[in-house]
Amino acid sequence: MRRFLGARDATCRFPGCDKPGAATEADHTTEWSQGGTTDTDNLALLCRQHHRLKTLGHWKARQISTAESPSLPGTLEWTAPSGRKYVTYPDADLPPPF
Numbered sequence: 001m002r003r004f005l006g007a008r009d010a011t012c013r014f015p016g017c018d019k020p021g022a023a024t025e026a027d028h029t030t031e032w033s034q035g036g037t038t039d040t041d042n043l044a045l046l047c048r049q050h051h052r053l054k055t056l057g058h059w060k061a062r063q064i065s066t067a068e069s070p071s072l073p074g075t076l077e078w079t080a081p082s083g084r085k086y087v088t089y090p091d092a093d094l095p096p097p098f
Contacts, residue, residue, distance in 0.1 A: 001038075002026055005045050008074050010091035014050035014059075015078055027051050029063050029076065041073055 006021040024045035030036030041063060046054065053059045060079040064087070065072065074090040 001040055001043065004040055005043055008040070008090045009045040011045070012047040012050055013044045013061075013074075013076055013088050014046060014053075015086040015088055017047060017050055019047040021045050023047060025051050027054065029061050044074065044076055 005026055009024075010021050011017065012019040012021075012024050024047050026043050027046045028036040028038065029042050029044055032038060036042050044061070044063075050059075054061055058081055061076050063073075064075050064077045072090065076088045078086040078088065080086065
């Protein structure tokens with residue numbers, strides 16, 4: 001699962017963070033202790049700092065499927081302490097930059 005997440009997410013999934021997947025931790029979007037499953041539909045890569053912000057409840061995250069990407073698993077909706085919402089998407093398979 002960790003290798004799959006590394007390929008899908010590539011970086012920390014917090015809005016605006018670009019820490020590489022190798023420097024992240026696999027995080028349960030819905031906490032395991034609250035009934036969250038340990039599968040790729042409930043996991044995302046977060047760097048230590050953003051994992052802590054989510055775990056402490058400062059930011060909230062949930063896995064969503066949007067109208068624009070109904071079959072794109074791993075799409076996260078983040079809610080900031082102010083209530084503003086941000087959406088982050090899994091890494092796209094972009095062509096090499098040459």
